[in-house]
Amino acid sequence: MASIKILVVEDDDINREIIHEFLTFGEVNIDLAADGLEAISWVKSNQYDIIIMDLMMPNLDGLAATRMIRTLDVxxxxxxxxxxxxxxxPATELAHWQAAGITDYVHKPFSEDELWAVINTYI
Structure with a gap:
């Protein structure tokens, strides 16, 4: 696999660590953000192949952060x-997520295989 760069945005320390472990192998470069504000900062200074975005976070939730990321010109x-x-x-909220700029989703709790199946759709 060619090198890919992924930003993981997750406020829960344990979930962030689990996702990081799911992604850690080969040529995967991972940055971690604890909330939407931190994610915006990372996106302004780095180009990512994939962003994994928790929707429920303090300071700036995932949908608001996604809307802001989509308007950045960088x-x-x-x-x-x-x-x-x-x-x-997702059955009741997917259209709302997509309107905010979400491309796809994984439903918690998810396995490593489920996460990679979605990621592989886009890389």
């Missing part, structure tokens, strides 16, 4: 796939 921010990582119900 580092391919308008096109980078943003994958929601959420326990919320």
């Amino acid at each position: 580092n391919n921010s308008a096109q980078v796939p943003i994958i929601a990582s959420t326990a919320r119900d």
